Amino acid sequence: MPAPTRLPALTRPGPARTWAGFALAALVLFALAPAVLSDFRLNLLAKFLCFAIVAVGIGLAWGRGGMLTLGQGVFFGLGAYLMAMHLKIADAGLRGDTVPDFMQIAGIRELPGYWAPFASPLVTIVAILVLPALVAVLLGLGVFKRRVKGAYFAILSQALTAAFAILLIGQQSIGGSNGLNRFRSFFGLSLADPANKRMLFFVAAGVLLSVVALTRQLMFSRYGELLVAVRDQEERVRFLGYDPANVKVVAYAAAAFFAGIAGALFVPIVGIISPADVGIVPSIAFLIGVAIGGRTTLLGPVLGAIGVAWAQTALSENFPSAWTYAQGLLFIVVIGFFPAGLAGLATLRRRRTRTGPAQPIPEPTTTMEPVR
Known part of the structure; x- marks a missing residue:
């Protein structure tokens, strides 16, 4: 029986190469991009960086852990x-109102109780950092402890996303189907000022580099090796005394942690959040960028997410109805013929170039003598 096809392993680059890569990325993001892009294009790139932050977490959970996360929305x-x-609470305070503008239109005169804690910037930041990861831990323990995996986990996560979007649509106190929009300030800074919009791009770029650095440490640590072992031989890892559910929960919570930060940055950058931005379609779009870029590599998800988002923006301007079909076709081609993605294909090509073509193993020669 032939051996099963495995995705290419992730080789650890040297310190010099790693620092050079981070320096080049910082140069591009903090110097080159602001110099050559207009304010509109720079804000668009900041939006793409938010998608890339989500993609890094998916690459960790799916590429290294084998968890097809269709519910990052x-x-x-x-x-x-x-x-x-x-x-919205801060904007209402600037106008001297007690409730946001959309609540006044809906006839809501008092701020709902679950809104009140988020009047504090500190509480909001802590909630953004803790709540998504906490939800992921609870869900992960409930799912992975019952050994739900593969397609069942993917369907369950997608169903959770659909339920979350439907729940948001039915809640008029958080905007309903229209969502929340028309933000005027960001922690005391006016969002109408182009300098502050540019500052948000730098914040998103810095967060992306930090997330990539943290993910690199996880991937090349002993935990990263254990996560790959759980992906490839879960039962063997269990026999060695480890609990695969706990290993998966860590990666799943890390991906949720990254996604929560990306969503928090997305709001002031884009200026709107609605159920359409967190439903099934956006969750699949996150996954498509990771698959095309290369889910087993460190930078593949980042480049794939940015590339797919840029292609969607560029092509949809000229071919609005054709982009969806092109995106689906690209996803099918990559999954069918390049399961490791474009970055994985480039890695495999460099490896073959270094080692040269495989040489056939010569047959052993024996001297047959007649039996006497």
């Missing part, structure tokens, strides 16, 4: 709505 939406609630 839930954690992205949690971070986004928590930030949006704080911004």
Whole structure:
């Protein structure tokens, strides 16, 4: 029986190469991009960086852990709505009102009780950092302890995303189907000022580099090796005395943590959050970028997410109805013929270039003598 096809392993680059890569990325994000892009394009790139932050977490959970996470829209939406609630309360305070503008239109005269804690910036930041990861831990323990995995876990996570979007639509106290929008300030800074919008791009770029650095440490640590072992041989890891459920929960919570931060940054950058931004379609779009870029690599998800988002923006301007079909076709081609993604294909090509073509193993020669 032939051996099963495995994704290419992640080789650890040297310190010099790692520092050079981070320096080049910082140069591009903090110097080159602001110099050559207009304010509109720079804000668009900041939006793409938020998607890349989500993609890094998916790469860790799916690429290294084998968990097909189709529900990242839930954690992205949690971070986004928590930030949006704080911004709407702050804007109402600037106008001298007690409730946000959309509540006044809906006839709501008092701030709901669950809105009140998010008037504090500190509480909002802590909630953004803790709540998505906490929800992921609770869900992960409930799912992985029961040994739910594979397609069943993917369907369950997608169903959770659909339920979350439907729940948001039915809640008029958080905007309903229209969501929350028209934010005027961000922690005391005016969002109408182009300098503050540019500052948000730098914040998103810094967060992305920090997330990539943290993920790199996880991938190349002993935990990263254990996560790959759980992906490939879960039962063998269990026989060695480890609990695969706990290993998976850590990666799943880390991905949720990244998604929550990305959602919180998305709100002031884009200026709106609605159920359409956190439902099934956005969750699948996150996954498509990771798959195309290369889910087993460190930078593949980042480049894939940014590339797919840029292609969607560029092509949809000229071919609005054709982009969806092109995106689906690209996803099918990559999954069918390049399961490791474009970055994985490049890695495999470099490895073959270093080692050279495989040489056939010669047959052993024996001298046959007649039996006497």
